[in-house]
Amino acid sequence: MTPVIAIVIVYFVIMFAIGYWAKSRMKSSRDFLVAGQTLGFFVMAIGTFSSIQSGFGMIGHTANTYSWGVQAVVAAAFLVPLAFAVSWFLLGSRLYRLARKYEVYSVPDVIRIRYPGRRAQLAMSVAMFVGSVAYMTAQVTATGVIMSLIFGTSVTVGAIIGSAVVALYTVAGGMLAGAWTDFLQGLLMVVMSIGTFFVATNTVGGWSSMLETIASHDIDFLRLDASQPLTYVYTFIVMAVLGTVAQPQLIAKFLMLRSSSELKWGALVASLAYGITTLFALSVGLSMRALSIEGRAPELENIDNTTTWFFDNMVSPVFAGFVLAGLLAAIMSSANSFIAVGASSLMRDMPSALGITVRNDVRWARIASVFVVLCALVFALYLSQVVFLLGAIGWAAFAAAIFGPLVLGLYWRRATGLATTIAIAFGILSNLAATILTAQEVITFPAYIQTGGLITCLGIVLFIVVSVAVPSRESLDRFTEMNRLPGSKSVV
Amino acid sequence: MHVDRVDRLVLLCFVTTTVAIVGMVFDHWQLVYYSIPVLTALFLLMAALNRRGEWSAPVVTGVAAFGGVMLALFVASNIALHTDELIGGLPAATAVFVYAVWPFTTVAAPLLFAWVYHRWLRHDVDDAHARSVGS
Numbered sequence: 001m002t003p004v005i006a007i008v009i010v011y012f013v014i015m016f017a018i019g020y021w022a023k024s025r026m027k028s029s030r031d032f033l034v035a036g037q038t039l040g041f042f043v044m045a046i047g048t049f050s051s052i053q054s055g056f057g058m059i060g061h062t063a064n065t066y067s068w069g070v071q072a073v074v075a076a077a078f079l080v081p082l083a084f085a086v087s088w089f090l091l092g093s094r095l096y097r098l099a100r101k102y103e104v105y106s107v108p109d110v111i112r113i114r115y116p117g118r119r120a121q122l123a124m125s126v127a128m129f130v131g132s133v134a135y136m137t138a139q140v141t142a143t144g145v146i147m148s149l150i151f152g153t154s155v156t157v158g159a160i161i162g163s164a165v166v167a168l169y170t171v172a173g174g175m176l177a178g179a180w181t182d183f184l185q186g187l188l189m190v191v192m193s194i195g196t197f198f199v200a201t202n203t204v205g206g207w208s209s210m211l212e213t214i215a216s217h218d219i220d221f222l223r224l225d226a227s228q229p230l231t232y233v234y235t236f237i238v239m240a241v242l243g244t245v246a247q248p249q250l251i252a253k254f255l256m257l258r259s260s261s262e263l264k265w266g267a268l269v270a271s272l273a274y275g276i277t278t279l280f281a282l283s284v285g286l287s288m289r290a291l292s293i294e295g296r297a298p299e300l301e302n303i304d305n306t307t308t309w310f311f312d313n314m315v316s317p318v319f320a321g322f323v324l325a326g327l328l329a330a331i332m333s334s335a336n337s338f339i340a341v342g343a344s345s346l347m348r349d350m351p352s353a354l355g356i357t358v359r360n361d362v363r364w365a366r367i368a369s370v371f372v373v374l375c376a377l378v379f380a381l382y383l384s385q386v387v388f389l390l391g392a393i394g395w396a397a398f399a400a401a402i403f404g405p406l407v408l409g410l411y412w413r414r415a416t417g418l419a420t421t422i423a424i425a426f427g428i429l430s431n432l433a434a435t436i437l438t439a440q441e442v443i444t445f446p447a448y449i450q451t452g453g454l455i456t457c458l459g460i461v462l463f464i465v466v467s468v469a470v471p472s473r474e475s476l477d478r479f480t481e482m483n484r485l486p487g488s489k490s491v492v
Numbered sequence: 493m494h495v496d497r498v499d500r501l502v503l504l505c506f507v508t509t510t511v512a513i514v515g516m517v518f519d520h521w522q523l524v525y526y527s528i529p530v531l532t533a534l535f536l537l538m539a540a541l542n543r544r545g546e547w548s549a550p551v552v553t554g555v556a557a558f559g560g561v562m563l564a565l566f567v568a569s570n571i572a573l574h575t576d577e578l579i580g581g582l583p584a585a586t587a588v589f590v591y592a593v594w595p596f597t598t599v600a601a602p603l604l605f606a607w608v609y610h611r612w613l614r615h616d617v618d619d620a621h622a623r624s625v626g627s
Contacts, residue, residue: 070586078594079528085601086532089539092605093613097543100617211581223583224573230521237528238512260617264609267602275598408505411498411538448519457509457516464506483543 004321008150011188011325015169015332018180022173029361032174033105033344034256041262043183044253045269047333049084050186051249053277054135054334055142058189058327061278063303065285069226072285075236077278081271083244088267090245094410095254096263098482104255106341107248107406108349113482114409115417116474118353123424125349127401128248129372130428132342134394136376139335144380146328149308150321156381162328163335167373170336171366178336179256185329190273192326193280195319200283203314204290213290221289229448239453242460243399245407249337277330284310342372396452400427400459408463409479416475419466423459430455497545501538505531522570529566533559540608548612558604565593 001009030036039047057077064072098104102113107128112121143166144159151158169177204210214221224233244250257263288306291297297313300306307327311320347368351358358364405420434451437443445451508530515523536555540547565588572584579587 070582070590074586074589078589079597081594082532082597082601085597085605086535086539088602088605089536089608093609093617096617208581215578215581219583222586224569224585224589229519231516231519231524234521234524234528235512235516238524238531241528241532260614263617264606264614267605268599271598271602275594278594408502411541412502414493414499414502446519448521449516454513454516457513461506461509461513464502 002321003318004150004324007318007321007325008328011328012165014184015165015181018184019169019172019177022169022177022180025176026172026174026362029348029365030103030105031176032362032365033340033348034099034252035174035176035179037099037256038176038258039179039253039256039262040258041264041266042269043179044257044262045266046186046190046273047179047182048250048253048266049270049273049277050182050189050330050333051253051337052080052084052244052247052334053186053189053274053330055139055146055327055331058277058280058330059142059304059307061281062285062288063306065281066288066300066306067303068228069221069223069289070282070286071224071226071228071233073278073282074224075228075233076240077274077281079237079241080244080278081275083241084270084274085267086241087245087250088263088270090407091251091254091410092263092266093260095251096257096260098410099255099257101482105252106255106344106349107251107402108345108353110251110406110410111420112349112352114415114475114478115405115420116472116478117417118355120405120417120420120424121349122353123421124401124405125345125353127397127424127428128345128349129342131248131394131398132338132345133372133375133379135338136335136342136372137379138394139331139338140376140380142331143328143335146324146331150324150328159380160377162332163373163377166332166335167339167370170339171369174362174365174369175252175256175337175340178340179253181336182333185333186273188326188329189333190276192323192329193277196323197279197283199315199319200287200310204287204294210287210290213293214286217293231448232450235450235453237453239396239399239450239456242403242456243395243452246399246402247395248341248398248402249334251402251406252337252341339369339372343368346371394431396456397427397431399452399456400430402427403456404460404463408460412467413476413479414467414471415463415479416467416470416472418470418472419463422466423463426462427455427459430458497541497547498538501534505534505538508534525570526563526566529559529563532562536604540612542612543616551608551612554604554607558600561600562593562597565596569593 061073061076104110108121108124111124140159140163143162144155147158147162148155201207201210204213220226284307288297288310292299311323343365347358347364401424404423409415508527512524512527540551540555569585569588572588575584577584580591582590
């Protein structure tokens, strides 16, 4: 058994142990979906950052940094820690209050309480389910690649084994297991990123030497306007910041806190942890560029191989195994959150919107979790056209669908259910349309247009316009009721 | 219906986002770029309202100071964009982002939240917690 396989097997055993422990404490859907509202700030904050920092964040940003230069991490990662602080500001105390006053376990639950009628809740539930399967599909594909590297299997077998592992501990222990595995996975990612930063920069003589090598060859590679137009880069920042605040796996974590005192330091922990893991993409991407300039690494035709080439060729097998376990952690910590979000929308939110009462909720939550994983596996392995379409329903679609209705809706009394339904439909359909039409070459966007950021902003503007143009007395009354203290007649 | 502080803040968010959209569509990167610190400050100001829709003067001052520093760093990076000067091995505009904007927003923004929460917002959730325990 190689050191890499041994490290990963130990990692899997720990995940299973947490799943088994959580299963023994599982009594209700509150335990399954919001970890029984028992989380302290440290576990919650590390779990929040690790569910946002996905495989794309580690491997994709590294590839883009190698290809585009420093502007790739400026665009996609540098201001995400700020987004965590903005999330805590905008959502922390308001969602905590809501979770104490009502039975709120998910984003559609918040929509149900905030807006009258069932249309907005149903639209958000469907969006959550489709979006969760979409995210899971991406994580299944990424798991297959990493598992095939570790165990020497095909990508298909790797994807099945990896998905089975994350499904087992999530189905057994729900978000109680998910939160604690996210916590350990997040810690592993932080330690791995710090180690990788020093190892990667030292392969080219340290941080300063690495930058000198790149600058002497092509100083433009280090500029903010290196490869992509500045409008594209800054629109990407807008999408990264607004999108982070509006991701359901982040929002759900605020519903899991055990007390109000746990809110204070969570933003700092999550921001620092995410900032540290950005060192991974920054150091590996730039050191691979310096290695290429020095002739010690080939110019990669497929930039997606940047991370794997570096760890295959430049570090010891033991460290490579440690890093692969860290990358699996990044993928799995996002995957289990989306299993829980998808399961919640399927067994709780959609039936509730349709007026159906679900009994044996833990059993149905488990069945729904398995269904989400199976959908993702089938799509990832056998239906490439569906994967292509699902890829469009990711970050930006959630941002356009959730930011206005949920984030602004918590503060703004004029926000309406109709505007919510329209914003959700716009977020999903416009991302799908942009993806299909550009792929079919029906339309071609200029290089400076970043469609995700543009659609996110259009979704917010549309939400505000519809809310003002078609006011709703019922939505206003819901806002008033939502902000009324329990047992109080006055609105405070 | 009277216009309150949240209405005004939402209007400002609407205007800023619309300006950003114009920049995104017509390739005016400055419009997108400066919308980032402006929207950040607007969101923090909105979040600093308690459940009665009130602000605390020190809290607003703190948020404004944070927004001002962030905007100043963005201006500095913009001014440095076309210079050939290197700072810490990076072109000056990139260096402002790597060595100033990134660490400042990563550390100062969550510290600001901790302070605002402790000084102001926690009184809202303390109420909610006490009521839920008591009920």
